[in-house]
Amino acid sequence: MKKFINKVDDVLVESLSGFAAAHSDIVSLHLNPNFLTRKQKALNKVAIISGGGSGHEPLHAGYIGYGMLDAACPGHVFTSPTPDQMLAAAESVHANKGVLFIVKNYAGDVMNFEMAAEMLPIVNGLHIESATVLTSDDCAVINSTYTTGRRGVAGTVIVEKCVGSLAETGADLQSCKLLGDKINQRTASMGVALTSCTVPAAGRPTFDIGDNELEMGVGIHGEPGRKRAQMDEADAITQELVNAILDTLKPVPNSEALLLINGFGATPLMELYLLYNTAANLFKQHGIRITRSLVGNYTTALDMAGASVTLCLLDDEIKQHWDSPVHTAALRWGK
Amino acid sequence: MKKFINKVDDVLVESLSGFAAAHSDIVSLHLNPNFLTRKQKALNKVAIISGGGSGHEPLHAGYIGYGMLDAACPGHVFTSPTPDQMLAAAESVHANKGVLFIVKNYAGDVMNFEMAAEMLPIVNGLHIESATVLTSDDCAVINSTYTTGRRGVAGTVIVEKCVGSLAETGADLQSCKLLGDKINQRTASMGVALTSCTVPAAGRPTFDIGDNELEMGVGIHGEPGRKRAQMDEADAITQELVNAILDTLKPVPNSEALLLINGFGATPLMELYLLYNTAANLFKQHGIRITRSLVGNYTTALDMAGASVTLCLLDDEIKQHWDSPVHTAALRWGK
Amino acid sequence: MTTSVILQSLLDIHATILQHESEIESLDRAIGDGDHYINMKRGASAIVEMHDELADLTPDAALNKIGLKLLSTIGGASGPLLASFFMGMAKVLKEKGDTSAKTYALAFASGVDLIRQRGKADVGEKTMLDVLIPVANRFSELANANADNKTICEALADTAEAGMRSTMNLIATKGRAAGLGERAIGHIDPGAKSCQLMIMTVCNALLKHE
Amino acid sequence: MTTSVILQSLLDIHATILQHESEIESLDRAIGDGDHYINMKRGASAIVEMHDELADLTPDAALNKIGLKLLSTIGGASGPLLASFFMGMAKVLKEKGDTSAKTYALAFASGVDLIRQRGKADVGEKTMLDVLIPVANRFSELANANADNKTICEALADTAEAGMRSTMNLIATKGRAAGLGERAIGHIDPGAKSCQLMIMTVCNALLKHE
Numbered sequence A, B: 001m002k003k004f005i006n007k008v009d010d011v012l013v014e015s016l017s018g019f020a021a022a023h024s025d026i027v028s029l030h031l032n033p034n035f036l037t038r039k040q041k042a043l044n045k046v047a048i049i050s051g052g053g054s055g056h057e058p059l060h061a062g063y064i065g066y067g068m069l070d071a072a073c074p075g076h077v078f079t080s081p082t083p084d085q086m087l088a089a090a091e092s093v094h095a096n097k098g099v100l101f102i103v104k105n106y107a108g109d110v111m112n113f114e115m116a117a118e119m120l121p122i123v124n125g126l127h128i129e130s131a132t133v134l135t136s137d138d139c140a141v142i143n144s145t146y147t148t149g150r151r152g153v154a155g156t157v158i159v160e161k162c163v164g165s166l167a168e169t170g171a172d173l174q175s176c177k178l179l180g181d182k183i184n185q186r187t188a189s190m191g192v193a194l195t196s197c198t199v200p201a202a203g204r205p206t207f208d209i210g211d212n213e214l215e216m217g218v219g220i221h222g223e224p225g226r227k228r229a230q231m232d233e234a235d236a237i238t239q240e241l242v243n244a245i246l247d248t249l250k251p252v253p254n255s256e257a258l259l260l261i262n263g264f265g266a267t268p269l270m271e272l273y274l275l276y277n278t279a280a281n282l283f284k285q286h287g288i289r290i291t292r293s294l295v296g297n298y299t300t301a302l303d304m305a306g307a308s309v310t311l312c313l314l315d316d317e318i319k320q321h322w323d324s325p326v327h328t329a330a331l332r333w334g335k
Numbered sequence C, D: 001m002t003t004s005v006i007l008q009s010l011l012d013i014h015a016t017i018l019q020h021e022s023e024i025e026s027l028d029r030a031i032g033d034g035d036h037y038i039n040m041k042r043g044a045s046a047i048v049e050m051h052d053e054l055a056d057l058t059p060d061a062a063l064n065k066i067g068l069k070l071l072s073t074i075g076g077a078s079g080p081l082l083a084s085f086f087m088g089m090a091k092v093l094k095e096k097g098d099t100s101a102k103t104y105a106l107a108f109a110s111g112v113d114l115i116r117q118r119g120k121a122d123v124g125e126k127t128m129l130d131v132l133i134p135v136a137n138r139f140s141e142l143a144n145a146n147a148d149n150k151t152i153c154e155a156l157a158d159t160a161e162a163g164m165r166s167t168m169n170l171i172a173t174k175g176r177a178a179g180l181g182e183r184a185i186g187h188i189d190p191g192a193k194s195c196q197l198m199i200m201t202v203c204n205a206l207l208k209h210e
């Protein structure tokens, strides 16, 4: 393992400290328990809190700021945060309109956020009200009501952006949750890995993969996906990702959509733009109009080489909230 | 080599096409010769044109837009563009106030841009006037007037941002050149690689490096640096990078500075922020006040794992132009 | 069990986890995200560090404190589940106020039940519950039949082992491996393995005490 | 040399470059950025593709067109330098209007001079000029002494080889390897190697023609 780290146990706090220092105009870092908030507490709005295991940077701390999150709770690498973090964050950022947790659908994240929600304290004589949006856009996983279900991956960024925008208008908790759920249902992602990632504390790659192999449908923690396959041309790989998404969303012809090409951490922009080119053309062939785009490392898996394709079917409400101003470390426009 | 590509010969155009499609609100792509311009031609200002070998994305095309570049000329991977590209770009974006070329100091880039400048045509009875800023911030290389001299690396982004800002005010060609030269003199960078990059057309890593080695002072094309050394803790590595920069810039105590931690392509944000943390602390110990920061993949070397530290000594003029609005694919704020 | 026996067991568990690093880690690398060993180690170390402040507490108070500590230390899926287990045990011990095998069987069952509720899972879903539920059931049976400690310890260690092995040929429907479908078959569930190891360790320790 | 001999030489050069892929590539990987082979191949292929449109031109017009094509095809450091070489040759051939060895020696020298001006470099800086300048000098000497073609070809191939080898023990002061300091020692300059190969190829072709 070759990484820019000192002691394995200090990686998280050193990295968070660097993040907070580099973006001290936007965020504040709180340690023990660990959470990050906006520099300026927002008032009179639903507080939007997300969190999850670290290693997916800029998710989630990079999305704290005007128009997006109020706080983020970073767990250890690939390990969901613990309820005390969410409690402390909620107490710090809630502004009497309730707290919305945006949680990627993993057993660990779901349970830790759930326990936090159950433990939310009474403030000003009122229990801090909360609701939760579970993101589950990874269509590599076959869905079922009897199982843990689909994993939340890069589509989470779209949910956080748009729900954050709606909260900024003063909308109530229930409306924010409804928008989040709607976007989640209209969003599907599918990823592919060319290499494994290496968790610092483990010190070696999470999975072995041959020089001529790829992992189709991989998760953002290096979880095995749909299948191990032979390395192929970008067009063929993208076709498979796009097909999985089309099978899931079944968009009607002429649908308008946002296309997100997300790098997993070690894949350069040059390749991500090439994937964008291929994916956009394939979706166009299926009558989909791509009117919004995002290409880059937005939901990563440490140093994994690979990428995911995310399609979000737009409507006027989602478009409005995607386009609205946002001012965070990792997404910034219109302000 | 595992990359998201189709045919090796098509990588560049497919990637550029994806870039242009994803950012069609900001840029236009022209092929044969290849160059990119702003979607909306800017009037009454010095036209700022940069370019260089591809593989450093988002440099330079990602910096086209309001407040930064007017056009960029992408060469083949790691190969400087050819004069016909610069000529076509200059003819397309010049607005009667001359053209400023921002060129990274490599023999190839210097000569190709030089020939382009010599060949600039006569428009409206006047030769299109031009000037050139050569960036040479890589302090891994010992400087000398008898040699090719220092390489231009990540500091180029700071030059492009600030000169682009000045040009937007209607400043003349000479003033833009002077600001660029000044920033270049006040900027030093030093990089370290943990792995090699792989040029698609070559199909294998540019250099061999052991599992426990690093290349100190590496260039952004994987050129060998100051020395091959044993892998070490992030603090020790950063100390060496910071020392090289301090030796070069010799900043007076209490200097104000911009600190840029630049990833080479395969190093995740988590590690870059950890490096930021260490570097900022070390500079602080030397009495330097870091008041501006940038952390991310801004001047990459394909899929190389590694990073560079850049320090730019600020003054009021540079600060003003760094803070001013910019609206490009890769840098966006204030607008 | 007195608090000091509980604490000794937890020291033993810590040692066992560390001994089985590569085994636990490879299981989670195969069908999870590779962090289960790190999570368990972090939790166990935190408890070892609390040793002195726990020593003077009653068993129920100690177990409750351990649960809260695990809740804020482990994270992931195993964190809230193991925390719930200890808090569930503590609740029954506090209510009953005695340290008989029957009470411990009841407490164990109560801990497992909280895991079941929190994880919305049951036997056959390829999780730690494939170890814990059979062990809880066997424990109740034997305690109700007034079996001696030796019999109980041996039986529970065997039941845990069998439960752990049973996960090998299951498809996962809960937890991270639920995404894998058929590909999860042939691998033991990491959480089942670590629970089996913990149960085995405690049983061995108690057997030695006999 | 007639245009058809020039074109044949360029076909030969294209073949030579392709044959020496791994050698040229490893040299630029060692002390450059690894693209010199790709650059040379791209340039040579572009000229091969122009074959038909060049065939009817005079030698000077053909060389000038080749120079312009290389200028817009190769890029990097070698692109403008090699382009300058061909344009410099073309200029003298056009002025002189004959195809004697003396004229070609003058044309060669003029091409090399443009490289020297464009690259601001000279002998001893570990570049292609360590091949080209000695070859240009030797060519002038021999042509002025009215040496026969065979003598000239053999001598130039040898001089090129010696020049190429001389770069081995130099520190680079121009081009990409200038950043390496002492570490460049022990490696032959890639541009020197490809120039030596090209000169050798043309000399061999002309020798066969004899």
Ligand SMILES: Nc1ncnc2c1ncn2[C@@H]1O[C@H](COP(=O)(O)OP(=O)(O)O)[C@@H](O)[C@H]1O
Pocket (backbone or CB within 6 Å): A078, A079, A080, A106, A107, A108, A109, C028, C032, C033, C035, C036, C037, C039, C040, C075, C076, C077, C078, C079, C081, C115, C118, C119, C120, C121, C126, C127, C128, C129, C174, C175, C176, C189, C190, C191, C192
């Ligand atoms: N819903 C659930 N119910 C019971 N146990 C579960 C559940 N989800 C996961 N587990 C257990 O948790 C273990 C994984 O723990 P760990 O690796 O620490 O967390 P994570 O899966 O979040 O990385 C699994 O092997 C499984 O035994």
Ligand SMILES: Nc1ncnc2c1ncn2[C@@H]1O[C@H](COP(=O)(O)OP(=O)(O)O)[C@@H](O)[C@H]1O
Pocket (backbone or CB within 6 Å): B078, B079, B080, B106, B107, B108, B109, D028, D032, D033, D035, D036, D037, D039, D040, D075, D076, D077, D078, D079, D081, D115, D118, D119, D120, D121, D126, D127, D128, D129, D174, D175, D176, D189, D190, D191, D192
């Ligand atoms: N200033 C110069 N003068 C003469 N030759 C040079 C100069 N700079 C570089 N070269 C030659 O160019 C060669 C490198 O060419 P190439 O690899 O195609 O371009 P780049 O260095 O831009 O990648 C070097 O090996 C050297 O022979």
Ligand SMILES: [Mg+2]
Pocket (backbone or CB within 6 Å): A053, A078, A079, A080, A108, C033, C035, C076, C077
């Ligand atoms: Mg985990």
Ligand SMILES: [Mg+2]
Pocket (backbone or CB within 6 Å): B053, B078, B079, B080, B108, D033, D035, D076, D077
């Ligand atoms: Mg090059």
Ligand SMILES: [Mg+2]
Pocket (backbone or CB within 6 Å): C028, C032, C033, C034, C035, C036, C076, C176
């Ligand atoms: Mg795990």
Ligand SMILES: [Mg+2]
Pocket (backbone or CB within 6 Å): D028, D032, D033, D034, D035, D036, D076, D176
């Ligand atoms: Mg080269």
